[in-house]
Amino acid sequence: MISLIGNRPALQVGRYQVIDYDTAWLGDALRRAALAAERHDFPFIDDIRSGIVQYLEQRCPLRLLPLNDLFERMRKMLTTIGCETIAEKLEPLAPPLTVSLLHAARAAGNGFELAFFECLRSELEELRNAGAEEIRFIDLKESALALRGSAKWDKHCELLQDEILTFLQARDREGQDFDRRLRLRVEGDR
DSSP: OOOOGGGOOEEEETTEEEOSOOSHHHHHHHHHHHHHTTOTTOOOHHHHHHHHHHIIIIIOOOSEEEHHHHHHHHHHHHHHTTOHHHHHHOOOOOOOEEEEHHHHHHHHOTTOHHHHHHHHHHHHHHHHHHTOOEEEEEOHHHHHHHHHTOSSOOHHHHHHHHHHHHHHHHHHTOGGGSSSOOEEEEOSOO
16 A cells, blocks of 8 residues: 555656655745746745645545646646746756666666666756656665676676766766756665
8 A cells, every 4th residue: 555645646747757846946936937927026935835745635636647637737737826027937847866776777777788788868958858857776785786787796786877877967967968957866875
């Protein structure tokens, strides 16, 4: 059984479902929209965020809510209260995500590091387009073992792990080339 925080629905971000999330990112999305609409004096961000949280916890009939649907509802609500300019500037922003590198490693297959990096690059782009900015990666060692087809950790696994880290660090620094900067973290045994 899945236990949902505060009875909030899981959020669908790309092919990922986010269950355990706080709501600070909703305020960030509203602040950004207000600034983009040149409404620096907009004092109702916390009140609107509280209303959205109340909707998620008490009135949303769905157990799985696509992120784009949530933001479409937010736009309609902003329009209803007379904030059309902010509604027009509101862009989807996902809560922080956790992504297992092992999925991409298994999809690429044993010995296909290039396919792994292409799969990972494509997945990052998909998540960025879906509204993700903060992604925490897990299973780094496991993915290196799977890609090497090895049962035991060796220097080749260590080198591949370093390549994966370098790849992710490069993606973490490429924010100036995109509308949405990614913040990537790798967690686990390192």
